[in-house]
Amino acid sequence: MKSMNRTAPLAVAACLLAASLTSAIAGSGAYTVTDLGTLGGGVSGAFGINASGQVVGYAETADSVNHAFLYSGGTMTDLGTLGGSNSTGNGINASGQVVGGAHTTDNATLQPFLYSGGTMTALGSLGGSYDLAFDINTSGQVVGYGHFTENGDSHAFLYSGGTMTDLGTLGGASSGAYGINTSGQVVGNTDIAVGESQAFLYSGGTMTPLGTFGGSNSNGLDINTSGQVVGYAETADLASHAFLYSGGTMTDLGTLGGLNSYANGINDLGQVVGEAAITNEAGTHAFLYSGATMTDLNSLINPSLGWELLTASGINDAGQIVGTGVVDGQTHAFLLTAVPEPSTGLIALGLVSTLIMRRRKNR
Numbered sequence: 001m002k003s004m005n006r007t008a009p010l011a012v013a014a015c016l017l018a019a020s021l022t023s024a025i026a027g028s029g030a031y032t033v034t035d036l037g038t039l040g041g042g043v044s045g046a047f048g049i050n051a052s053g054q055v056v057g058y059a060e061t062a063d064s065v066n067h068a069f070l071y072s073g074g075t076m077t078d079l080g081t082l083g084g085s086n087s088t089g090n091g092i093n094a095s096g097q098v099v100g101g102a103h104t105t106d107n108a109t110l111q112p113f114l115y116s117g118g119t120m121t122a123l124g125s126l127g128g129s130y131d132l133a134f135d136i137n138t139s140g141q142v143v144g145y146g147h148f149t150e151n152g153d154s155h156a157f158l159y160s161g162g163t164m165t166d167l168g169t170l171g172g173a174s175s176g177a178y179g180i181n182t183s184g185q186v187v188g189n190t191d192i193a194v195g196e197s198q199a200f201l202y203s204g205g206t207m208t209p210l211g212t213f214g215g216s217n218s219n220g221l222d223i224n225t226s227g228q229v230v231g232y233a234e235t236a237d238l239a240s241h242a243f244l245y246s247g248g249t250m251t252d253l254g255t256l257g258g259l260n261s262y263a264n265g266i267n268d269l270g271q272v273v274g275e276a277a278i279t280n281e282a283g284t285h286a287f288l289y290s291g292a293t294m295t296d297l298n299s300l301i302n303p304s305l306g307w308e309l310l311t312a313s314g315i316n317d318a319g320q321i322v323g324t325g326v327v328d329g330q331t332h333a334f335l336l337t338a339v340p341e342p343s344t345g346l347i348a349l350g351l352v353s354t355l356i357m358r359r360r361k362n363r
Contacts, residue, residue: 029300029301029302029305029339030300030301030338030339031297031300031301031321031336031337031338031339032301032336032337032339033301033302033305033307033309033334033335033336034334034335034336034337035327035332035333035334036055036057036059036069036071036076036332036333036334036335037059037076037332037333038059038060038061038076038332039059039060039061039062039067039069039076039078040060040061040062040063041059041060041061041062041063041064042060042330042331043059043060043066043330043331043332044057044058044059044060044069044324044331044332044333045057045058045059045313045323045324045331045332045333046071046313046314046322046323046324046333046334046335047088047089047090047091047313047314047322048089048090048091048092048135048313048314048322049092049314049315049316049320049321049322049335050092050093050094050096050316051094051316051317051318052072052094052096053072053316053318053320053335053337054070054071054072054092054096055070055071055072055092055322055333055335056068056069056070056071056089056090056091056092056098056100057069057071057088057089057313057322057324057333058087058088058089059076059078059333061078065085065086066086066087066088067079067080067081067086067087068080068081068087068088068089068098068100068102068113068115069089070089070092070096070098070115071333071335072096079098079115079120080102080120081102081103081120082102082103082104082105082111082113082120082122083103083104083105084102084103084104084105084106084107084109085103085107086102086103086107087100087101087102087103087113087120088100088101088102089115090132090133090134090135091133091134091135091136091142092136093136093137093138093140094138095116095138096116097114097115097116097136097140098114098115098116098136099112099113099114099115099123099133099134099135099136099142099144100112100113100115100132100133100134101113101131101132101133101144102120102122104122108129109129109130110129110130110131110132111123111124111125111131112124112125112131112132112133112142112144112146112159113133114133114136114140114142123142123159123164124159124164125146125147125164126146126147126148126154126155126157126164126166127146127147127148128146128147128148128152128154129147130146130147130154131144131145131146131147131157132144132145132146133159134176134177134178134179135177135178135179135180135222136180137180137181137182137184138182139160139182139184140160141158141159141160141180141184142158142159142160142180143156143157143158143159143177143178143179143180143186143188144156144157144159144176144177144178145157145174145175145176145177145188146164146166151173153173153174154174154175154176155167155168155169155174155175155176156168156169156175156176156177156186156188156190156202157177158177158180158184158186158202160184167186167188167202167207168207169190169191169192169207170190170191170192170198170200170207170209171191171192171193172190172191172192172193172194172196172197173191174190174191175188175189175190175191175200176188176189176190177202178219178220178221178222179220179221179222179223179229180223181223181224181225181227182225183203183225183227184203185201185202185203185223185227186201186202186203186223187199187200187201187202187220187221187222187223187229187231188200188202188219188220189218189219189220189231190207190209192209195216196216196217197216197217197218197219198210198211198212198217198218199211199218199219199220199229199231199233199243199245200220201220201223201227201229201245203227210229210233210245210250211233211250212233212234212235213233213234213235213236213241213243213250213252214234214235214236215233215234215235215236215238216234217233217234217240218231218232218233218234218243219231219232219233220245221262221263221264221265222263222264222265222266222314223266224266224267224268224270225268226246226268226270227246228244228245228246228266228270229244229245229246229266230242230243230244230245230263230264230265230266230272230274231243231245231262231263232260232261232262232263232274233250233252235252239259239260240260240261240262241253241254241255241260241261242254242255242261242262242263242272242274242276242287242289242294243263244263244266244270244272244289246270253272253289253294254276254294255276255277255294256276256277256278256279256285256287256294256296257277257278257279258276258277258278258279258280258281258284259277259281260276260277260284261274261275261276261277261287261294262274262275262276263289264311264312264313264314265312265313265314265315266315267315267316267317267319268317269317269319270290271288271289271290271315271319272288272289272290272315273286273287273288273289273297273312273313273314273315273321273323274286274287274289274311274312275287275310275311275312275323276294276296278296283310284310284311285297285298285308285309285310286298286309286310286311286312286321286323286325287312288300288312288315288321297309297312297321297336301336305327306327306328307325307326307327307334308325308326308327309323309325309334309336310323310324310325310326310331311323311324311325312336318338319337319338320335320336320337320338321335321336322334322335322336323336
């Protein structure tokens with residue numbers, strides 16, 4: 001007579017229980033959502049995040065003006081202005097230095113700033129009255145664009161060692177720089193001819209166009225340590241699609257069912273975030289592109305939280321994502337943090353062991 005395997009039913013039960021637990025955790029969302037709040041007003045938006053999880057952007061004050069903020073350790077700090085009404089924070093490096101743009105006392109002049117050690121300092125201009133900084137690397141090099149007094153055209157700049165260098169264009173009137181990596185490689189957009197502009201990679205003193213998807217325009221918005229570039233490029237049917245440029249090849253990242261998409265940030269793991277039109281073209285949703293798949297970030301959070309994530313602006317190597325969404329009818333900056341995945345094997349093994357021990361004790 002064959003002996004009965006008394007542990008088999010227990011193992012099956014344990015595995016089922018582990019699967020149920022995993023399903024419950026997944027149902028609660030792959031990411032937690034932190035509402036970064038405001039500075040007393042109703043609106044905020046996040047644009048950059050560093051490896052430590054510090055976030056920068058803008059937030060409305062009680063006086064209904066927008067100020068640059070630094071969110072760190074659960075607290076949103078008002079970075080002030082350069083004497084005027086408004087400012088915005090666009091980029092942050094590993095040391096917590098912040099760059100952006102701020103009004104001066106006349107409120108007619110916007111200058112790029114560096115916020116470091118509790119002080120906001122103007123970086124100067126290329127001669128005009130409207131200049132912005134967008135990114136800063138670990139060496140303190142800053143990129144952005146500045147206007148010229150005489151004609152209003154803007155040029156990309158690289159600020160390094162106290163000097164602002166005009167990066168020029170590729171034949172057209174204007175250019176702008178939006179991202180810089182640890183090696184000092186810069187990405188942005190440059191006019192090539194009237195009605196035609198392209199994303200560029202500036203490296204070793206040379207500006208190189210990156211192309212399009214058959215249309216006339218493209219724009220580079222971020223670059224990682226490996227030199228991978230993200231942004232958006234026009235297609236032959238005049239839609240804009242998010243792209244990943246790597247190893248000399250521009251890859252179309254697709255959309256979330258609508259016509260357009262835009263890639264705003266990339267980390268050193270090659271994960272990309274941005275925004276894309278959804279199927280019915282009713283606005284955009286924030287996306288994460290990872291493993292050759294574009295995923296609507298709204299599908300990865302608990303829907304009971306009431307958030308609609310509209311755009312994702314930055315992602316760090318820990319996978320934390322920042323951007324802007326709507327909650328309770330207000331537009332707020334958000335921070336997404338991945339929920340640790342449970343070890344289903346260990347859970348099941350632990351349950352099996354526990355159940356077997358109890359069975360033995362009851363014999």
